Amino acid sequence: MSSPNTASGGPADVLRVEHISKRFGTVTALRDVNLRLAKGEVLGLIGDNGAGKSTLMKIICGFHQPDSGRILLDGEEVSLKSVGHARSLGIDTVYQDLALINELSVYHNMFLNREPVLFGCLLNNRKMRTLAREHLDDMGVAIPSVDVEVAKLSGGQRQAIAVARSVYSRSRILLLDEPLAAMGAKEGVQILDLVRDLKARGEVSIVLIVHNYAQVLEVCDRVNLLQHGSIVLDEPTARTSVAELTELVVAEYRAARTRR
Template identity: 80%
Template sequence: MTKATTHGGTGTNGGTGTTVLSVEHVAKRFGAVTALRDVNLRLRRGEVLGLIGDNGAGKSTLLKILCGFHRPDSGRIVLNGDEVTLKSVEHARSLGIDAVYQDLALVNELTVYHNMFLGREKVRPTRLLNNRAMRRVAAEHLRDMGVNIPSVDVEVAKLSGGQRQAIAVARSVYSDARILLLDEPLAAMGAKEGALILDLVRDLKRRGEVSIIIIAHNYAQVLEVCDRVNLLQHGEITFDKATSDTSLQELTDLVVAEYRAARGG
């Protein structure tokens, strides 16, 4: 097994390097299957961390632990210097950690602005929905984040995949997420749709208010948008390096070597 390669520095975002999230010796089993063996990971303020690895390596399991969906069997999670036990997805969100998955948790039949406030609707003193306020705030927030859509009044089912993904990300940021977990946001997207999401991630990195962990299989995109990359293998982080100090060939060689080793080649 390859030992993790680590490099110092603060990444390309020019941040302070303050660690906002640490995962220490986290393990998780599902029956006889060991999903995570001994994961150690850190995330700095304003950083975009790329998480790569083969299918079944445990990447999504790790994100589900960080967003409160799963409990680790052992190890600890440290958030802004304090050890935390994430009791549920809602609890993690209350602490500023939110995840966006491929299914997006959007309601196709509802408008963009209703989806932006799903579960957090603004209401009038009469307890009726304050649609005017939600429409106005949603439009302002999406415009501020550079998310271009025809109208906040359109049903999300009528939008493109990239636009839908951007709305899900914007909703998390609007809800005060300070650590954003993105599970393969670029999967099954064409170049134009993928560029929309990459631009959104770049904008969030430029602002420096949100720290991001992004799972991706396109290593060129990881090198393009991330400050640092971690490789998850055998339930552990075996590679940790600034993207400015690595290359597409190095990442590809690592994964190919692991593929061959697993098959006795």
């Protein structure tokens, strides 16, 4: 098992999180967390509910400020002041709720809050429609029409649109928080295929939060296990298994019951 307490990254790391801690009142959400992400890598972040995964993601995307520790992008320390600041540096997050507007078309959602305009005031719908179609086709996302309202699409299609929007807004680091939640098997395969395609391109580095260990091993290069606010496992997926990951979680569950 690789040591979880060192952030021994190299120059190829686009992101390093070092000794991050976060408290909310009397509750310690994260304690001395170290995480690294290489260029083009897909990192699986797993752990039970309440382990601290979402808190860590919210720190990396600028929503929360850490109490201690530091974040480095391409080896340079940064202080992420807000979600907008993180996005300006190429870090974006796709949450379960997607932040899509159901009543708007696919192409309007693709360019939400960054719409091209004509004459300084008119939306350039033709350009948005054309670029949205090109972007989705390029990523292999099957959408019947970019003119259709998002509400009429499947969960997998909506998730794919949210991911595509982040990729084509020039994100270098993409945080996917439970992208397969509440999806059927067919829709889940669509999103996993999209992650594979992005990995093959090597242009975007991804942190993927998923509860299904088999899916983690299928598409991720490495896996980190977060328990009680600390990363206790950092391994290449080729050197671990569903059985090992399950046993680690079950062992912690047993220990927790013993401590009661």
